[in-house]
Amino acid sequence: MSNPLLEVKDLHVEFDTYDGTAQVINGIDLIVERGETVAIVGESGCGKSVTVKTILGLLPEADISQGEILYKGENLLELSDAKRHARRGKEMSMIMQNPMSAINPVFTVGEQMLDVLKWQGQHRVGITDWVRDKFRSEAELRERAIDMLEQVDISAPERVFESYPVELSGGMRQRVLIAIALLLEPDFLIADEPGTALDVTTEANILELLDDIVEEHDTSVLYITHDLGVAREISDQLNVMYAGEIVETAPTETLFEDPQHPYTRGLLESIPQLSRGIGAGIPGKLPDYTDPPTGCRFADRCPHAETECREVVPHLRRTEPEHAAACHLFEGDPHLDRHQDAVTEFPYIGPPPWQADTDETEVDVR
Amino acid sequence: MSTDTTGATIDTDQLAKDERRERIKRAWSRLSQSTLSLVGFAMIGLLFIIAIFAPVIAPYPEDAAGAIDFSRASQAPSLEHPMGTDTEGRDILSRVIFGTRIALLMGFVVLSIAISIGVTLGLIAGYMGGKTNAVIMRITDIFLAIPPTLLALAVIAATRPSLWYAMIAIAASWWTWYARLIQGEVLSIKENEFIEASRSLGAGWFHITFREILPNAIGPITVKATLDMGFVILVGAGLAFLGLGAQEPTADWGLMIATGRAHVRTYWWIATFPGLAISFAVLGFNLVGDGLRDVLDVEVE
Amino acid sequence: MSQPLHTDRFEYAPGDQIQDEIAVFDDKDPLLRVENLSKHFPIYEGIIKRQVAAVRAVDDVSFTVPRGQTFGLVGESGSGKTTLGRSILRITDPTHGTVEVDGTDVTSLSGGALKKQRKDMQMVFQDPSSSLNPRKTIKQIIETPMKIHDIGSAGERAQRVEELLEMVDLPREFMYKYPSSLSGGQKQRVGIARAVAVNPKLVVLDEPTSALDVSVQARVIEILNDLQKRFDLTYIFISHDLSLIKNVSDRIGVLYLGRFVETGDVDSVFQDPQHPYTRALLSAIPTVTDEDRQYKPPELTLEGEIPDPREKPTGCAFRSRCPEAFEPCAEEEPAMYQTDSTRCSRCYLHDEAYQDTGGSDDQ
Known part of the structure; x- marks a missing residue:
């Protein structure tokens, strides 16, 4: 607990739009321990992609109004562009969502992999470096690249190394993307829905592969997805995100229990299941980020909301030793240090009706 | 199912009005964030006001029609003649003011012809595809390959130099740009599922091209037309300068520059002020065009 | 079971x-x-x-x-x-x-x-952002099949659009909005209303x-x-x-x-x-x-x-x-x-x- 690989503290991200300032990320806290897979689950527009892109520093137009991103104890937001650039790929890298557009179509897989090996992390490439490179043997780098392709279970790595992306299927490209992301053996990997664009059978294979590789290299992963089912299979710790805030966080098994x-x-209920029908869904839509509600951002869609919910922001509270939820239906000590003083004044409108009515929870255990 | 019909209609009319007002407000708020396009709008607005009220504004309206008075010839700018007079003693300010009418007329006539031909052909070519597309686009290419001035020369050689023939000549080459623009737009709009949707609803080609596709191409057409207004005025002035457009004594900016050309060293004001007027008009339309592009892009998302 | x-x-x-x-x-x-x-x-x-x-x-x-x-x-x-x-x-x-x-x-x-x-025989398409014409109001979109098949007068069609909106649980206020101001789910409901408009x-x-x-x-x-x-x-x-x-x-x-x-x-x-x-x-x-x-x-x-x-x-x-x-x-x-x-x-x-x-x- 003491020395996490990545720690995001009270992150606020804003964007300027025609309709005013959109507060897209509103105070997020995340911890990724070494060797752990942490998932952020949320629906489209909840800010999960913005969060990870902010961590990587890929959103130049975003206004990070508040917060810290500590990577190995160092605040990334205070580093120069050159230093952050140097960390991308070597320290942390990302697997993009769409394997069809995330690889440059005019270079072979091999060329792109060699480029990563040669130039990743260098802020600028001098002419002398470039010329010297032309006379250097690529055999060793090539071997490393092909070795990596082998590790992602590509059966003919030499052939794939020479191929252009169009010659590969979707699942194969996703493997190549994973191979490229892992080439420099980063300690921290961000995966942005790497299975979503693929068929179920292929997605299952990719998830399994990712699991194995991460284990082998002892990489920490921040995995973002809209699919709770996928998150359940891949993650150790789960964060549920809604409208730019984390509303619940717990070890994956605990959260599903x-x-x-x-x-x-509501999200769990909405998922069509094999064993029973489709739930009711969640009525309404995401709040307007340029004019967010003053209290709980979910209150307008919440079946249990009371007037207090619309007035007072429900900060995350520890409902069980390792489980925190941002909801007035629960009592508990503040989960975050910065809310130490605030929570005591909070209204309590619980206990949650599903606990009061019946002992059996609707979403079953085991 | 619903309430009584009359009540509902009044109500929905109100809804429609509210929505429209809301949209205009949003478009205006986007536009007003760009100072330059507001300046452009002010410039064009000024041009239109001048054109409409020319007889009232111009100090010597009869000069614009060609009244000659050699006793006042070639006077430098003064309080009486703020832009001076030309070699025939006509007030340049009055002629520049009336020139606005010719310039705007030129732009509107040329673009109306060019857009109606170009858009229709572009829509048909893009939607039908195949051989129809090939034939229309090759014809377009042929017209594109002829320089507009050369085409104008040919038209005028076959007829006689006049403002109207000049406009027809410019339009005859200008439509090609719209045909190409629309054909490209159609090809990308066609890929949307709503085209397939209307086909599955039973819609014919006329409905699909003019009711479904065309409204989606209005944005680019408007932007291009606004930008083109300036260029058409420029080309028209060029033709008049060469003696292929408006003829004396019409108050045309290009023609005025042509007559002042010989005296630039001695009577600089004769050619300079019409020249500035042209620059003013072209700049105004360009600024508005750029502003519109931003607004319309956002609208489409 | x-x-x-x-x-x-x-x-x-x-x-x-x-x-x-x-x-x-x-x-x-x-x-x-x-x-x-x-x-x-x-x-x-x-x-x-x-x-x-x-x-x-x-x-x-x-x-x-x-x-x-x-x-x-x-x-x-x-x-x-x-x-x-x-x-x-x-x-x-x-x-x-x-x-x-x-x-x-x-x-x-x-x-x-x-x-x-x-x-x-009608169809509801996969991508509601692409299957609705962005330049038409919701009313115009739902009305299209009725117009193509020449059903009803303008007033009857407007009435029918209101009924359809109610069936797919959208407020009447949406009639004059454009698809871009609707959420994905709302757009898809418009797509459904259009599909069932002509029975x-x-x-x-x-x-x-x-x-x-x-x-x-x-x-x-x-x-x-x-x-x-x-x-x-x-x-x-x-x-x-x-x-x-x-x-x-x-x-x-x-x-x-x-x-x-x-x-x-x-x-x-x-x-x-x-x-x-x-x-x-x-x-x-x-x-x-x-x-x-x-x-x-x-x-x-x-x-x-x-x-x-x-x-x-x-x-x-x-x-x-x-x-x-x-x-x-x-x-x-x-x-x-x-x-x-x-x-x-x-x-x-x-x-x-x-x-x-x-x-x-x-x-």
Whole structure:
């Protein structure tokens, strides 16, 4: 606990739009321990992609109004562009969502992999470096690249190394993307829905592969997805995100055993299941980021909301030793140090109706 | 199912009005964030006001029609003649003011012809594809390959130099740009599922091209037309300068520059002020065109 | 539900080989009857554009759907499910076969008769942002089919639009809005309102919720169910999401490279899938509850991906990825075997002649 690989503290991200300032990320806290896979689950527009892109520093137009991103104890937001650039790929890298557009179509897989090996992390490439490179043997780098392709279970790595992306299927490209992301053996990997654009059978294979490789290299992963089912299979710790805030966080198994936040429960209910029908869904839509509600951002869609919910922001509270939810239906000590003083004044409108009515929770255990 | 019909209609009319007002407000708020396009709008607005009220504004309206008075010839700018007079003693300010009418007329006539031909052909070519597309686009290419001035020369050689023939000559080459623009637009709009949707609803080609596709191409057409207004005025002035457009004594900016050309060293004001007027008009339309492009892009998302 | 969901090993019931899968569901008076439907896309080569081959996107597919029921079409990308849906509606013209909607042979129609027929068969598209014209108001969009088919006066149409908006649970205020100011779920509801505006009999739903969030999906499905009950609509529901298909369909057909590999009543197929491909699909679903995990057959990982339809394997199209493949699979494509009264599956493992050799543990 003491020395996490990545720690995001009270991150706020804003964008300027025609309709005013959009507060897209509103105070997010995340911890990724070494060797752990952490998932952020949320629906489109909840800010999960913005969060990870901010961590990587890929959003130049974003206004990071507040917060810290500590990577190995160092605040990334205070580093120069050159230093952040140097960390990308070597320290942290990302697997993009769409394998069809995330690889440059005019270079072979091999050329792109060699480029990563040669130039990644260098802020600028001098002419002398470039010329010297032309006379250097590529055999060793090539071997490393092909070795990596082999590790992602590509059966004919030499052939794939020479191929252009169009010659590869979607699943194969996703493997190549994973191979490129892992080439420099980063300690921290961000995966942005790497299976979503693929078929189920292919997605299952990719998830399994990712799991194995991450284990082998002892990489920490921040995995973002809209699919709770996928998150359940891949992650150790799960964060549910809604409208730019984390509304519930817990170890994955704990969260599925006892989902607490009404949004998490609504999401779980909405997923079509084999064993029973489709739930009711969640009525309404995401709040307007340029004019967010003053209290709980989920209140307008919440079946249990009371007037207090619209007035007072429900900060995350520890409902169980390792489980925190941002909801007035629960009592508990503040989960975050910065809310130490605030929570005591919070209204309590619980206990949650699903606990009061019946002992059996709707989303079952085991 | 619903309430009584009359009540509903009044109500929905109100809804429609509210929505429209809301949209205009949003478009205006986007536009007003760009100072330059506001300046452009002010410039064009000024041009239109001048054109409409020319007889009232111009100090010597009869000069614009060609009244000659050699006793006042070639006077430098003064309080009486703020832009001076030309070699035939006509007030340049009055002629520049009336020139606005010719310039705007030129732009509107040329672009109306060019857009109606170009858009229709572009829509048909893009939607039908195949051989129809090939034939229309090759014809377009042929017209594109002829320089507009040369085409104008040919038209005028076959007829006689006049403002109207000049406009027809410019339009005859200008439509090609719209045909190409629209054909390209159609090809990308066609890929949207709503085209397939209307086909599955039973819609014919006329409905699909003019009701479904065309409204989506209005944005680029408007932007291009606004930018083109300036260029058409420029080309028209060029033709008049060469003696292929408006003829004396019409108050045309290009023609005025042509007559002042010989005296630039001695009577600089004769050619300079019409020249500035042309620059003013072209700049105004360009600024508005750029502003519109931003607004319309956002609207489409 | 009385018997166990899955046995640990594959156990295939011996079945009668049938020529024509339609025989299984020979409904008395089906609303939709698809017989031997094929859609082949020609492949041209050379400067003179000689046709050298054809991609069989949909190949000899037959099924019937009774009035008021939902037929689920499942398959991965490239399986031909979308092409099948579009061929039924004649958005693309099928190469062979017939489609009968309520007794009318749609494939033989053309011109005015086809336009008239289109009123009875509508489609809801996958991507609601692309399937609504961004330059038209919601009212204009929903009104379009009525205008095309010349139904009602302007006032009647406006009234009808209001009714339709109410049916899909959207406020009247939306009439004069443009699609860009609606959320994805709202846009899709407009798409649904447009599809049912002229009282169709058959609606093809092409992945109607795959572009939506799950929290929104549920409501859209509910609306579709309501409309179906209310107007006795017949649906073809196309999806890659098996959990969803399970919940919305009465019968399903599993497509692989343009061919049905398994088809039958939804409950029996999901409780005890017969074809190895169906089993593999089911076992690949990520689940959120433990009950669902029981539903999944024993882990079955497929090698590779669905092949390029231009390079279809000989014999059984699935054999290149099938963990159960054995000798006869390479030689000739298996016929459909009726495994019980409710379904059939295209696999040699059901053939009595191979009962002893089939179902070996590996390869």
